[in-house]
Amino acid sequence: MRITQSMMQDNLLRHLFNSQAQMDKYLTQITTGKKIRRPSEDPVVAMKGISYRTEVAEVEQFRRNASEVWTWMDHSDDVLDKAGKAMQRIEELAVQAANDTYTPNERRSIQEEVKELRDQLVELANTRVNGKYIFNGTHTEKERIVEVNGEYVVNELAEPMNDVLIEVSKGIEFPANVNPDGVFDNELFEHIQNFIDKLGSDGDVDFNDNIEELNQSTLNIVNGRAKLGARMNRLELVEDRLGHQEVIAQDIMAKNEGVDFEEAVMNLLTQEVVHRAALAAGTKIIQPSLIDFLR
Amino acid sequence: MSTFHGLEMAKRALFAQQGALYTTGHNISNVNTSGYSRQRAEFVTTKPYPVPSRVQPHIAGQLGTGVKIGTVERVRDQFLDAQYRAETSKYSYWNTMSEALSRMEELINEPSENGLSRTMDQFWQSLQELATNPDNDGARAVVAERGLAVAETFNYLSKSLQAIQGDLKDQIEKGTVEKVNSLLDQIADVNDQIQKLEPHGYLPNDLYDDRDRLIDELSEIINIKVTYSKSSNSPNELEIADGLASIEIVDESGKSFDPPVKLIEAYDPDNQTDQEVNKLEIDFDDTGTLVSEVRVGSTTVFDDEHNDDMSILGSIGSFTALIEANGYVDEDGNAVGVYPEMLAELDKLAKEFAEAFNAVHSSGFDMNGDEGKEFFVRKDEFDGITAESITVASEILDDPNLIAAAVANKGSRNGENALELTKVFDNENIDGLGTSPRKFLTALVGQLGVDAQRANRMTGNTGILRDQVDHSRRSVSAVSLDEEISNLIKFQHAYNAAARNMTAVDELIDRVINQMGLVGR
Numbered sequence: 001m002r003i004t005q006s007m008m009q010d011n012l013l014r015h016l017f018n019s020q021a022q023m024d025k026y027l028t029q030i031t032t033g034k035k036i037r038r039p040s041e042d043p044v045v046a047m048k049g050i051s052y053r054t055e056v057a058e059v060e061q062f063r064r065n066a067s068e069v070w071t072w073m074d075h076s077d078d079v080l081d082k083a084g085k086a087m088q089r090i091e092e093l094a095v096q097a098a099n100d101t102y103t104p105n106e107r108r109s110i111q112e113e114v115k116e117l118r119d120q121l122v123e124l125a126n127t128r129v130n131g132k133y134i135f136n137g138t139h140t141e142k143e144r145i146v147e148v149n150g151e152y153v154v155n156e157l158a159e160p161m162n163d164v165l166i167e168v169s170k171g172i173e174f175p176a177n178v179n180p181d182g183v184f185d186n187e188l189f190e191h192i193q194n195f196i197d198k199l200g201s202d203g204d205v206d207f208n209d210n211i212e213e214l215n216q217s218t219l220n221i222v223n224g225r226a227k228l229g230a231r232m233n234r235l236e237l238v239e240d241r242l243g244h245q246e247v248i249a250q251d252i253m254a255k256n257e258g259v260d261f262e263e264a265v266m267n268l269l270t271q272e273v274v275h276r277a278a279l280a281a282g283t284k285i286i287q288p289s290l291i292d293f294l295r
Numbered sequence: 296m297s298t299f300h301g302l303e304m305a306k307r308a309l310f311a312q313q314g315a316l317y318t319t320g321h322n323i324s325n326v327n328t329s330g331y332s333r334q335r336a337e338f339v340t341t342k343p344y345p346v347p348s349r350v351q352p353h354i355a356g357q358l359g360t361g362v363k364i365g366t367v368e369r370v371r372d373q374f375l376d377a378q379y380r381a382e383t384s385k386y387s388y389w390n391t392m393s394e395a396l397s398r399m400e401e402l403i404n405e406p407s408e409n410g411l412s413r414t415m416d417q418f419w420q421s422l423q424e425l426a427t428n429p430d431n432d433g434a435r436a437v438v439a440e441r442g443l444a445v446a447e448t449f450n451y452l453s454k455s456l457q458a459i460q461g462d463l464k465d466q467i468e469k470g471t472v473e474k475v476n477s478l479l480d481q482i483a484d485v486n487d488q489i490q491k492l493e494p495h496g497y498l499p500n501d502l503y504d505d506r507d508r509l510i511d512e513l514s515e516i517i518n519i520k521v522t523y524s525k526s527s528n529s530p531n532e533l534e535i536a537d538g539l540a541s542i543e544i545v546d547e548s549g550k551s552f553d554p555p556v557k558l559i560e561a562y563d564p565d566n567q568t569d570q571e572v573n574k575l576e577i578d579f580d581d582t583g584t585l586v587s588e589v590r591v592g593s594t595t596v597f598d599d600e601h602n603d604d605m606s607i608l609g610s611i612g613s614f615t616a617l618i619e620a621n622g623y624v625d626e627d628g629n630a631v632g633v634y635p636e637m638l639a640e641l642d643k644l645a646k647e648f649a650e651a652f653n654a655v656h657s658s659g660f661d662m663n664g665d666e667g668k669e670f671f672v673r674k675d676e677f678d679g680i681t682a683e684s685i686t687v688a689s690e691i692l693d694d695p696n697l698i699a700a701a702v703a704n705k706g707s708r709n710g711e712n713a714l715e716l717t718k719v720f721d722n723e724n725i726d727g728l729g730t731s732p733r734k735f736l737t738a739l740v741g742q743l744g745v746d747a748q749r750a751n752r753m754t755g756n757t758g759i760l761r762d763q764v765d766h767s768r769r770s771v772s773a774v775s776l777d778e779e780i781s782n783l784i785k786f787q788h789a790y791n792a793a794a795r796n797m798t799a800v801d802e803l804i805d806r807v808i809n810q811m812g813l814v815g816r
Contacts, residue, residue: 004775006326007766014762038400039744040751047741049406054733057416061423068427132430138701138709140430162705166427167714176427257406290777294784 005289012282019275026268029259036257045257052253058170059246066168066239072176073232075129080178080225083124086117087218093117094195094214098207111199118192122152125184135180137161144184152189154180168238175231183224188217298807300344301800304361308793311338311362315786318367322774323783330508332369332772333779334500339365368535369500375768376507377521380514381549382761384612387515389753391616395463395633396747402455405740412736414448415720417441422717425700429710430662435695438713439687442670446685449645453638453682460584460634463621467577467586471516471614475575478513479542479558482506483572486539490562493536494529503537510540517612519558520545527564539570544591546609556591556607585630586623599624602631633746640739641682647727647735649680651719659699659712667699667712 028037039046093110096102102110125135125144132140139158146155163175191213198205315336325331343357404410421434421441428434485506492499510521523538539561545551560571573592580587589597589607596607597618602625608615622632630639649671656670670691673684691697700713721731728735 001767002770002773002775002778004769004773005777006773007769011766038397038747039403039405039740040396040400040747043741043744043748046406046744047737050412050737050740051733053406053412054416054419057420061420065423065427138429138705138711160704162709164709165711165714167423167717173714290780294780 008285012278012285016275016278016282019271019278023268023271023275026264026271029264030261030268033259033261034257035259049253049257052249052256055249056246056253059242059249062168062170063239063242063246065166066174066235066242069166069168069174069176069235071129072134072164073228073235075127075134076178077225077228077232079124079127079135080183080221080228083121083184084218084221084225086120086124087214087221090114090117090192090195091211091214091218094207094211097199097205098211100204104202107199107205111196114192114196114199118152118189118196121184121188121192125180134177135184137177137179138164140164144180145189151193154184154186168235169242172238174235174238178224178228182220188220191217298804300358300360301803302797304359305793305797305800307341307361307363308796309790311336311364312786312790312793314364314367316783316790319779319782319786323776323779326774326776326779330504330511331774332371332500332504332507333774334367334369336367337365338362366498366533366535367500368498369503370772371503371507372768372771373523373537375764375771376510379761379764379768380511380521381518382757382764383511383514384518384610385547386754386757386761387613388611388616389750389757391613392620392633393747393750393754395459395616395620396743396750398459399456399633399637399743400747402452402459403740403743411445411448411452412733412740414441414445415733415736418445419717419720422713425698426710426713426717429700429713432695435662435698435700438698439692439695442687443692446671446687449641449682449685453641456634456638456641457584457683460621460638463617463634464579464584467614467617467621471617472575472577475513475516475558475614478509478516479572479574482509482513482540482542483559483570485509486559486561486570489537490526490539493532493538494527496531496533498533498536506540510542513542513558515612516614517544517607518547518549518610519543520549520551524561525564526562544596544607544610546604547611552596552605552609554594556594556596558591580624584622585632585635586618586621589618597623599628600626602626637739637743638682643727644732644735644739645682645685646680647725648719648732649685650727651722651725651732652716655712655715655719656699658702659715660701660703661699662696662701665697668697670698 029035036042036045036049093114097107097110122145127134133142133144134140135144136142136155136158139161142158143155144158145152147153161179161181163179164177165173166176168174191210195207195210195214198207198210315338318334318336322333339362341360341363343359345351345354345357405412407413418438418441421437425431425434425438485502489499489502489506492502510519513519519542522541522543524541525532526536526539540559541557541561542559543551544556544558557571558573558575560568560573562568562570571592573594576590577586578588578590579585586597587599588595591607595601602608602623608618618632620633622630622635625631630636653669653671656667659667661667668690669688671680671685672688673680674686675684677684688697698713700711700716701709702711702715705711720733723731723734725731730738
C-alpha cells in the first residue's frame, strides 16, 4: 500500500483526537464523580439511576415521616404518664375519703382537689402539639373533651374518631395517635363526676363503688400507655430498618453510577502516557521527507 | 534518415521530460488540495521510421523517433469512489441521527438532580409531608408549588423539544434541500464543461476532480449511484475519458428504486437529448413542522402514502436521518419520527398522570370539607392535558387549602387522600401507560439511551469503515512528496541527458558542416 505524508498526518490527527476524547471522558468521570453523563453511555445504569434516586427519596421521606410519628408518640406517652399519675392521686383520695373518720368538710376539701385533678385531666386530654389536638385522631382541630351543661363529655363534633395514619415504609401505614376511646372517654369523666358528687354529699357515704370505678379508669389509661409502648418498640424496629435501607439505597446508587476513582485516575494516566507517546511519535513521522536528505 | 533526425528526437525528449516535470510540479503544488488526484504524464514512443509505404527506404529495422506525452492521466479508482460514497451516506445518516438524539438526551437530562423524575420525586415527597401534616399551610403550599414544578418541567421539555424540531426543519430546508440543489447545479455545470472538452481528445483531470468532490459532498446527504456515459461520438474522444456523470438516488443497499429516481440525467450524444437536472423539493404539513411530501423533479418520492423503504426513506444519508428525526406524516395522519414520538410519549405521560392524579384528588375533600377539584388543568380553554399545556389549577395555587388531602367522613384534617395521591406515582394499572408513571418515565429514558447508544455506535462503526475506504482511496490518489521528488530527479536527469544528446548531435552536424571536405587545404 502506498502511504503518503498526508495520510499519515490524518491518521495521527485522528488517533490524537480519539485519545483526547478518551482523556476527556476520564477527566469528566473524575470531576463529576459519575460514570456516565448521558443515558446512551450506559442505558442500564441510567435507568437504574432513576429508580435508585426514587428509592433514596422515598426512604428519606419515610424516615422523616417516622420522626413525625415519634413526635406524636412521645407527646402521647408523656400525657398518658401524667394522666396515670393524676388518676392514681384521685384513687388515693377516694381511699382516704372512704375513711369514715373524714368529716363532710374534710371531704369537701378533697372534692376541691379532685376537681382540680379533673380539670388537669381535661387539659391533658386536650393536649396540643404544634397546635394540633393529639387525642382526637384526624380531628386535630377540635378539642377532645368539652363542657356541656357542667359535664365533661367527649366532643361530638370530633366523632367518629379516625386514626392518624402515617406511611413509614412502602405500604406500611402506622397509626401515630393513641386511640382516646377507653382512655379519655365519657366513662372516665362520669366516674370522676360520680366521685365528686359523692364527696359533696353529707352523712355516711360508701365509696367502694367509686374506688372500683376509678381503679378501672386508671387501668384503662395504663393499658393505653402499655399499648403505645409496644407500638413505639415496633416503630423503633421500622426506623432501624429504614436506616439500613437508606444506607443500602445510597450505596447501591453510588455503586451504580459513581465512578471508581482509582480506576478512573489510572485510566487517565494510562491515556496520558499513550497520548504523549503518540505526540512524540508524531513529530518523528511528520517531519522528514526525501527533501531533507537531498543536497 | 535525415540530418536533423537526432536534433528532432532530442527536442521531443526535452519537451516530454519538461512536460513530466511540470506535471510533477502541479502535483507538488496541489499536495494539500482536497479532492486532488495525483496526475501522471504517460510517455509513449513516437511513430518509428520508416512507416511502411510504397516509397519506403530499405533500411534495417525501424528506427525509433523519440518520445512524446501520450496523455496526462489522473490516478484514481472509481470503484473505491463508489465504496467511499456508500459508506459516507451511512456514516452521515448515523452521525446526524446521533446528533439529534444527543440533543434530546441533553434536554431530558436524566439521571440527574434536576430532571423530570427528580421533580416528580420531590412532588411525591411533598405529598407525603402533606399526608403527615394535613393541616399545615406550609405543607399545602409546598404541594401546590412542587406540583407546578412538575407541570413546568413538562412544559419546558415539550417546548424545548419543539424548538429543536424547528432547528431540524431548518436543517432540512437550508442544510440539505438547498445544498443538494446547489450541488446538482454545480455538477451539471462541470458536466457541461467536460462535454465541451472531451470530444477534442482532452482529459480534463482537474474538472474530474472537481466533479468527484461535489459528488462526495452529495453522498453525505443521500445515497447515490453515479453512472458515466460518453460525452460524444467524436473519434477524437479518448477511450479513458471519464465521460459525463448521471446521478440517481439508490436505496441503502445500492439498488435503484422502481421507477429509478434520477437527479441528473446526462446529455445523450446518440439521441441528442439535453442534460436533465431534477431538483429536490420538500413540503411540510399544515402545522409547518412535519414533512408531508418530497419530490425529485416532478416525481413524488415520499408522501403520507409512500413512507416505507420503497420511498426515499429507503435510502440513507443525512437527509433521511433529518426527516426521521424531525418527523413526517403517515397515511393515518399520525406524526412519525424521533422528536414527534418523544413529544407524544411526554404528552401521554402528562395526560395519564394528570388524569389519574385528578381522579384521586377529586375523590377527596379539601380543608373546607368540599370535594376536591381538578388539581392539574390545561393552560388554555381546550380539552385534554398535554405536556405543553399542563399546569396546576390557579385556584389551588391561590388557596392551597383546596388541596383535597382528606378522605370522606374522616374530618377535613385527615391526610389519607394525600397518601392515596402518592400512590398514583407507582400505580401500575394506568391503562393509557400500561405501567406506573414512574416506570413509564424510566423506560422512556432507557429507550432513548438505547437508541442514542445504537446511533453513537453506528456512527463509530460506519466512520471507521468510511475512513478505511478513504485510506485505500488516498493510497491510490494522494500525492506523495517523496514520490514526486524522486520523479522530479528522474525527469531532471532525463532532461539533462536529452540535452546532452542534443549536444552530441550538434557536434556531429558541426563535424559535417564545418570540418568535412577540408583535406589538402
